[in-house]
Each structure stands twice: as structure tokens, then as C-alpha cells.
Amino acid sequence: MTEEQKLFQKTVRKFCEKEIKPLASKIDKEEYFPWDMYKKMGKLGLMGMTVPKKYGGAGIDKICYMIALEEISRLCGSTGITIEAHNTLGNGYIYEAGTEEQRKKYLPRLTGGEAFTALAITEPNAGSDVGGIQTTAVIDGDEWVLNGTKQFITSGDIAEAIIVMAKTDKTKGTKGISAFILEKDTPGFKVGQLEDKLGLRGSKTAELIFEDCHVPKENILGEKDKGFYGVMDTLDRGRTAVGAMSVGIARGALEDSIAYAKQREQFGRPIGKFQAIQWMIADMATEIEAARLLVYRAAYLEDNNMSFSKEAAIAKLFASEIAMRATRNAIQIHGGYGYMRDRPLERYFRDIKLSQIGEGTSEIQRIVIAKRLGL
């Protein structure tokens, strides 16, 4: 890490210790959404990390972004995914694919912590198979008319600007998809049910319904019928980020386990003196370091404009799988105490599961990796 990156890490860590740590349990148990905290995050620059300063962002590189996501997720997975979805899926997509007008219109508010954004791809009948979406957009004079239903959309209910993926050519699969920026008070747009989830309970996951939603023609994001490529590009970026989130949650499991193993005594000595516990902890530490390096590598490639699609999939696959294992073993190390809700171990375990599902399941990552290997 460069000195600047270390300073980033230190700064974000201090902020998280002060602002997130005291709320993390409440965020999970009460599905509490800390608006004030997100406003403070906006001031610090965490709501528009990789967006250039010109559009109100912090303009930091991808490695620093990963460092920040790890720190945030270390203490609270819900905050981690909310920040990740907002920064990568929303702001990132608008910045990468948007016109100068679109960037100027939307990004300053979104990066300042004033408002959230969301990306709506998934539908009841189309998850992994993005080409199978059924939401449609039809041109009508100067406007696009959207119809359809999206589900599982992170921050979909609170977002001011939502990127909606829709079919602009129903005869084609992936080659007939476009992206649109929809503002939340557009007539015909409704928030449906909010999901009751296993983990990440402080992050909002919403169903979105579009009934003859009229969107100005200029709100198409990127080229018509090329939306699939834009969204895949965004998901590539998101994968590295989910990898960083996973490393953060796994680090929480590891740090808590080390502290507990030193302090808990059974059979007359600290359980950390038993080889069975040592090996679990040693494996966790090894896998976390490897995962972090994979995440940094993918981010480094992205920072340097090299292709990073395979590396991002590798980082996400590995990091989410090892983090799942780390959180499971952390409960094991804590014995009965790990199973109880007054400690955060069971929360880590519930929160991390999403990393193997969201932004491409582990199976889909393997498909991407295999494809990039020429299979």
C-alpha cells in the first residue's frame, strides 16, 4: 500500500469505528436505515468514491475504493452493500455510460450523500439470465414508455434515480436491451414489496413496478440495444467490489475469533492453545490475505485500463467462498456464544451469504472464468 492508501484506510477505519460500529447491531436487528450516517459519509466522500471531483465525487482510485469497502463491511455488511450498490452499480454506471449532461444532472446530488441511486436488472423470471428480462421500453414521440416489474433491487425504494434495464427489441435477447434513468416521482412508477431477508437486513431490497412510465428520450443511458454490454461492464466492476465486501466481513470473523480464542478458557487453557482452533484461524488468515490480493489485483488492472473481467470474477468467487467459510468457522470457534444474537458472529454468517448470490452467483462467476479461459 502507498502512504496515501494507508491514510485513506486509517481515515475510513476511524470513521467506521466512530459512526458505524455503535449502530451495526441496531441496523441488523431493527432493519434500521441510518440516514444521518449516510449524510456524514457523503461529506467524507464515501458516496461518490470513484467519481471524478468534477462531478462531486472524491476521485479516488479503485484500490482505495476497495480499501474503503473492506473497512465499512468489516463492521456492517448492510452498510457495505448499500455503499457498494450506490457507488458501483448506480454512480459507476452513470459515470461510465452517461453523457456529459447526464453526469452533470445526476452525479453531484448522488455523490454528496443527498440521494441514493439503484440499478434494476433482476426480475421475477430473470436473475442470472439477464437476456431473459421482460420489462419493455417503447418509444412514443419524445419519450420512452416503460412497463414491467423488477425485484430484489438494493435501495430501490429510496433511490432518487434508478437505472432500469429494459427490452427495446423484444425479438432479440441480450442484443435488444437498453438502460434508462428513471426519476422516482415519475407517474406510473411504484415501489412494491420490501423483502424480508436472511441477512443484510439494514439494506433495503425492493420490488419496483412500472406501469406506462414515461421517461424523457434523453434519459437513455448508453446506446440503444447495447445495454447488456453496459450492465455487464458495470457488473464486472461490481464483482471486485463484492470481493472487497467479502474480505471485510471475513476479517471481522477473523479478528473476533482471534480475540475470543485468546480469552476463552476450557480445560484449563485458552482455546487458542488447541491446535484445532489454531488451524481454523490460520486458514482464515491465509485465505483472507489471498482474497484481498485478488481483489487488489482486479482493482489494479481496472485502474490501469487493462482487462479485468476474469480477474474480477476470480476475486469475487474466491473471496465470497472463503468468507462464507470464515464466518462459519468463527461461530464454531465461539461455540454456543457464536450462535447467539448478542454477538455479531451469526450476523456475519447471515450477511455474507449474499456475496455468493448477488451480482452473479458463484456458478455464474465460474461460467465467466471458464469462458475467459477459452472454454
Add this chain to the structure above:
Amino acid sequence: MNIIVCAKQVVDVSEMKVDSKTKKPILQGVPQKISDIDKNAIEEAIKIKDKHGGKITVVTVGPSDAKERIKELLAMGADEGVLISSTDKYDYRIVSSLLAEAIKKIGEYDIVLCGEASIDMFSGQVGPRVAGLLNIPQITYAQNINAEKDKTVAMRNMGDKSVTTESSYPVLITVTKEINEPRLPSLMQILGAANKPINEWSAGSLTKELQPKVETIELKGIPMQRKNIVYKDDVDDSVKKLVDSLAKEGVLR
């Protein structure tokens, strides 16, 4: 209002371990940071600048890697940094004279702010010595500063009482930890700090007298031993015994 803040790079004592055999602190690989109380001084400087405008210059005597630590202060809101490159063998006398010479070289200033002491050695000598060398008034242990246009009023923490003191400018003030809570720089400020100037002046260019008069021969941790006395008889009886022995130890008076 032009403000100069003296800030020291120290080892992060919370990460420091003591060798259990030799009782010597293990300093290798321990991260460095800006002494906590000096950060309170910077924070106070930023507050004064916010009120009156002006410029904040940070001065550090330290090895060249201290530049990286100065960047954090620039990110917080200081405008310029000065590093007086040195070895760490200097005693307080030399460090103070280097700081005083540097402050004279910087020239225009209204307030010099220091921490009451650095968290590593905690001598508390540097602030007063610098004020003496500059021949300006000093206010030590300020827990509150109200900088007005032509004078400053500060409340000094004297342990069991506080004393309000007034001074004209220029003045040197040392602050205590409770004076404020240092801010976190934003990510934008951290990036911006890279463009703020840090000048490096050699110690030799400021003073010719660099021979320390105080020599540190050894640093040792103080071994702390617990007595592990457990009173487990009757509660009333145990409480009485505990109070007695605490009184004997001089803990209770």
C-alpha cells in the same frame, strides 16, 4: 491570523510491545503517527483559521519519512508543511531551538500552537522552551481558546482548577487533549494534500549547535505486577480488608 503548529512524529505506542526479558521497548516495525495531542493543536488552528482566515504552517523535526505524516495534517486543513530533517538523537534543547529558528525563518505569525506534550516521551518541555527562545508570551495547558482580533483568552487546565489567561499576539499556546476532537479529513482532502507544499530544511542550515547535552542511555518498560489478592470470605469482612489494603497502598487517602 497566521498560525504555526509544531507537530511531532512518534511511534504508535498502542502498537508497541516490550521485550519481556530485557524490558526494552521493541520499536522495529511499529507504525509512526502524529502525536495525538499535536492533532488537537492542528484542529484548534483550523478552527481559529475558520474564524479569522489566514494560513496554517506545520513544522516537524524528524526523519524524512515524517513527510508522510505531515500530509495527514495538510489533509486536515493545514496549508503548508516544513520538515526539519534530523536524526532522533536530538534532545529537547536542540529540538526546541530548531523549531524556534524555523519559526523565525517562516517569519510572520500570530499564534504558535503545540501539544502540551508528546505521547511518547511526555516531557512537556518543547512548547515552553520555544516560547522562551522566541521571547514571546506563552499559555500552557489550554483546554479552551478564544482567539479574538487583538488578544486571545484561554482557559488553562491546572488539574483541580482552571485558570483563565489573556495574552496579546504573538503568543505560544500548548493545548490539552480535551480542547477539541480532531476532525477526519475527507477523501477529497486526502487527495488534495498531495498538492500542498512541504519544504525540507536541514537542521544544519538553522543552527550550528547540534550537539545534544542530554544523552539517553537506556529505555525500559516499567514492569507491572499484579498482587492477585482475592478476598473471598464474608462480604462485609472482605470489603473492610480491601479498603484497608488499598489505604495501605496509598490508593485511598
